Amino acid sequence: MYRPFLFVFLFFAAGIVAGEYIKILWPFALALIAGFGFYFFARDFRKTVFLGIIVFTAGALYHNFWSTNLEGTIANYAGNYRTVVGVVVSPPEVDETKVTYEVKTLYILQDGKYIKAPGKIRVSVARKDSAELLNYGDATEFSGFLRIPTNYENPGGFDYRAYLVQKGITATMFSREMKYLGRADVNPLVKSALDFRERIQNFYRRALSPKLASLLSGIVLGLKGDIPEDVLKAFSDGGVLHVLTASGLNVGIVYAAVEGVLKFLKLSPRACFFFGNIAVLFYSLMAGMSPPVLRAAVMLEVVMLGRLIGRKSDPLNSLGFAGFLLLLANSFNIFSASFQLSFAATLGIILFFKPLQRFFVSIPAFFRDSLAVLISAQLLLFPFLAYYFHKISLAGFLLNFIIVPLAGAALLGGFLTGIVSFLPFFAVPIVKITGVLVFLMDWVTTLASRLPFATFSVPSLGPLAVLAYFALIAAVFAPVEALGIKRRQKFAVIGLCFLIVAWSIFWVKPGFEVTFLDVGQGDCIFIKTKDGGTVLIDGGGMPAYYKGSFDIGEDVVLPYLYEQGVRKLDVVVFTHFDSDHAGGLLSIIEEMDVNAVVIGHPDYSEIYRKMVEVAAKKKIPVLTVSRGDIFRVGEAVFHVLNPKKHELFEDDNDNSVVLKMIYRGFRFLFTGDLGFEGEKDVMAECDVEADVLKIAHHGSNTSTSPEFLNKVNPDFAVISVGKNNSFGHPSPRVIELLEKSKIKVFRTDIHGAISFKIRGNNVRLYTQKKIN
Numbered sequence: 001m002y003r004p005f006l007f008v009f010l011f012f013a014a015g016i017v018a019g020e021y022i023k024i025l026w027p028f029a030l031a032l033i034a035g036f037g038f039y040f041f042a043r044d045f046r047k048t049v050f051l052g053i054i055v056f057t058a059g060a061l062y063h064n065f066w067s068t069n070l071e072g073t074i075a076n077y078a079g080n081y082r083t084v085v086g087v088v089v090s091p092p093e094v095d096e097t098k099v100t101y102e103v104k105t106l107y108i109l110q111d112g113k114y115i116k117a118p119g120k121i122r123v124s125v126a127r128k129d130s131a132e133l134l135n136y137g138d139a140t141e142f143s144g145f146l147r148i149p150t151n152y153e154n155p156g157g158f159d160y161r162a163y164l165v166q167k168g169i170t171a172t173m174f175s176r177e178m179k180y181l182g183r184a185d186v187n188p189l190v191k192s193a194l195d196f197r198e199r200i201q202n203f204y205r206r207a208l209s210p211k212l213a214s215l216l217s218g219i220v221l222g223l224k225g226d227i228p229e230d231v232l233k234a235f236s237d238g239g240v241l242h243v244l245t246a247s248g249l250n251v252g253i254v255y256a257a258v259e260g261v262l263k264f265l266k267l268s269p270r271a272c273f274f275f276g277n278i279a280v281l282f283y284s285l286m287a288g289m290s291p292p293v294l295r296a297a298v299m300l301e302v303v304m305l306g307r308l309i310g311r312k313s314d315p316l317n318s319l320g321f322a323g324f325l326l327l328l329a330n331s332f333n334i335f336s337a338s339f340q341l342s343f344a345a346t347l348g349i350i351l352f353f354k355p356l357q358r359f360f361v362s363i364p365a366f367f368r369d370s371l372a373v374l375i376s377a378q379l380l381l382f383p384f385l386a387y388y389f390h391k392i393s394l395a396g397f398l399l400n401f402i403i404v405p406l407a408g409a410a411l412l413g414g415f416l417t418g419i420v421s422f423l424p425f426f427a428v429p430i431v432k433i434t435g436v437l438v439f440l441m442d443w444v445t446t447l448a449s450r451l452p453f454a455t456f457s458v459p460s461l462g463p464l465a466v467l468a469y470f471a472l473i474a475a476v477f478a479p480v481e482a483l484g485i486k487r488r489q490k491f492a493v494i495g496l497c498f499l500i501v502a503w504s505i506f507w508v509k510p511g512f513e514v515t516f517l518d519v520g521q522g523d524c525i526f527i528k529t530k531d532g533g534t535v536l537i538d539g540g541g542m543p544a545y546y547k548g549s550f551d552i553g554e555d556v557v558l559p560y561l562y563e564q565g566v567r568k569l570d571v572v573v574f575t576h577f578d579s580d581h582a583g584g585l586l587s588i589i590e591e592m593d594v595n596a597v598v599i600g601h602p603d604y605s606e607i608y609r610k611m612v613e614v615a616a617k618k619k620i621p622v623l624t625v626s627r628g629d630i631f632r633v634g635e636a637v638f639h640v641l642n643p644k645k646h647e648l649f650e651d652d653n654d655n656s657v658v659l660k661m662i663y664r665g666f667r668f669l670f671t672g673d674l675g676f677e678g679e680k681d682v683m684a685e686c687d688v689e690a691d692v693l694k695i696a697h698h699g700s701n702t703s704t705s706p707e708f709l710n711k712v713n714p715d716f717a718v719i720s721v722g723k724n725n726s727f728g729h730p731s732p733r734v735i736e737l738l739e740k741s742k743i744k745v746f747r748t749d750i751h752g753a754i755s756f757k758i759r760g761n762n763v764r765l766y767t768q769k770k771i772n
Contacts, residue, residue, distance in 0.1 A: 250294060627644050
């Protein structure tokens, strides 16, 4: 079957990916010209090849053009304190401590004059109960330090910078105040849609508890900003997070409702099509124009238009058309997780629903069709879920049978409530009944997510495993005749592909590794032994005053561990209980299987108290160690050099657990936040000589004395430190001392994650960021 839009979409998308990584434009321009030249003289298949080249190169050039215009000029002023004038272009995101806005910038104050500086930035301001929130279309002036977004540079880490660029945002700022200047000219349809959305949400909030109201907003509008983190985690672990994302079901209900009313009023099919599309557009604006909604909206309109003019649409071609339009609207959509997940799920349903329906022919129709939809939607998602979330929900296969019907009923109730919200006597009973359905969804999901083995962690699949997975799916569903092979050969292909995928998931990388993770202003060291033993020393953390939802352990360290295929930790070491070392470990010992926790001494801080609670709940032994103790993990021997058993320093940094690890004669010294007094005491009684020294206290001026450095005599020094931190770490004195001693220095703020990989007697050093 001829599918022109699918053809165009695939080659255009491939061109965009190539254009993202190849910034030299003249080869693409030459290929485009050559493609056009040969196209008009070629015939048959060659004509198709040259057309593919044309579309591919057009995609690469278009993406470069788009990304250049997307940045504007505002990012050029980053790195300094700035005053900016702009317009709020999205509803505010509100949490306990701050309000976040997306702002289209207009002007920047430079040398006393306002000059044009177009672009889009993300602005956060401290939340004050007395301050009124800005809304879509409000002009505002604000000041703060303008920054280019940064990432935690670890393998498998979330690319925050790319995520913002996909939304057109190229800089961020924290401002103490945003001054309201007045109303700017905005799109009246967008303004109406957002106002109506706010009215619906406010009605939910008045009629239901905060948690149920936020969940209903997620089901109806795909808005997850107000949903508590623990609830989102439960829905994610339960494999039903998709019900909180506006998608094709939502769009279909909107169109069907409008069409049904208009048909009842006996309007013409053209009128039904026109007003149905207006309603879908209005809903898409309410739902934030997310890729899943836009994909569903375009495909629905193609199907409805085909029905109107008497032509049957092809689902694959419609999917290609929707994808091509979304890439024209924003070429960065191809790199969006929601775009990829939405298209993979839709493609799975298109390709595999009917074969699965035939396979489950003996099951009653309702369960057969539901099962076929659920499985077909999941089949192509696996590599994407492994890459983005490193988790597969085992509970989701059964839980979806309960949650999806409940979500569908809640969606209908939520829509109906929104439409009649101006009639409280009618709307309140409906929303109360809907709230009961949402409560049941929350209760069942939370219960299922806590079951043993509800989720299974997986590393990202390598290129070979991804190809093997898709080949496995193709071999399972393709008839023997289509493959041109015998039945037993088909089973052999299936078995081989399955083994490759399973090997990629369960294979443990050989060799011994020590990795200093980039956790910003904090410490985190991961050690993997040759036989698969695992040790985590500290886990980073946010400052004690931070009250937001971001968690270094959950959002930075865990993704790295999952990426490495780690499913348990033999030993977790709390060197001390400062938040920048211990804060991130709480979510890690809560989430992962841990054999033992090691501490130096109890300090009865809040972090210590929470650690004891989690350890008791999960029955993890907490071992207190002191100078002279030794423990082993695989072939690695850990000597405890600090603290002393019954003597503690006044400065708790000097009571940090200090470990000297020896593996096949190669020595690492992990120093926590040890200060001058602690260094003096340790080197007086212990052998501190090492090949690799973790510089204490992030390179602070209160650590790393010349005497201590001479005693250790390392070849390499690693400084775990946050970029542009407010403490001035590392100290110029420490850097100068290391340089004078001719020690090779590696820093997480410059190099990202730093890994020492030992194979036999060879040691190789790798950094996440390559520095020229």
